[in-house]
Amino acid sequence: MYSTDRVAKLAALCFMAAAAAAPISAATLVVRSAGPSAASYPPGKMLQPTAKLVLKANDQVTLLDEHGTRTLRGPGNFAATATAAVDADSGNTALAALVSQRTDRRVRIGAVRGVESETGRPPNIWFIDASRAGTVCVADPATANLWRPGSDAPAKTVIASATGSARATIDWSPGQAVGAWPSALPITEGARYMLTTGTSAPVEVRITLSGKPAADVQGMASTLIAKGCAAQLDQLVETTAAATKASGGE
DSSP: OOOHHHHHHHHHHHHHHHHSSSSSOOOEEEEEEEEETGGSSTTTTEEOTTTTEEEEEEEEEEEEEEEEEEEEEEEEESSSSOSSOOOOTOOHHHHHHHHSSSOOOHHTTOOOOOOOOTTOOOOSSSETTTOOOEEESSOGGGGGGGEEEESOOOOEEEEEEEESSSEEEEEOOEEEEEEOOOSOOOOOOOOOOEEEEEEEEOOOEEEEESSSOOOSHHHHHHHHHHTTTTTHHHHHHHHHHHHHHHHHOO
């Protein structure tokens, strides 16, 4: 006959085995928050599937999970996870293009033509926007690319180190929107560069290395939040929201 202690140990082992075999629900990520309860739900906070959000009047919290985005507006009590999933395969073409790693030769040699976002933003979040100042996440320094809006006319972009004398120039052909980042200027953690395109005012970008992108959109968003890459996060969230709407979600 088994002792009480041994039975307890066997029960614990059975419980652990069952837990390991059970699917793990992905957590929900807070990506935007405003209102009186914003401090309780800051961007980057992970919410477990069983979590409840208690929102006051004028609260607005945007959540991101494997099904897309949801924006909750207070007052009210809300579940962290949606009660029904939308079609995950519908409406995600733009999102897939946005986060893909562009490493084809045409991009690398800067000969891409007609690749321009109608929203005035890069068609891929890993492109460095020559027109926007701020912190930029770079996934792979070896394949870093620069993007410019308004690519109809030829132009020059001068890239100058903000802390030294190094500089380089990209000559844009008519219709060219993407060019390989100059190899003479290192893409390193914390590097800062001043970008001047044509007669536009210079913009300063700070490079931060984000590493290989996560396979899921929550992981990507979490990295962008942690690294302070606000423009890329906004574009990821907005594109995900559009995909969610196209697939029958919010």
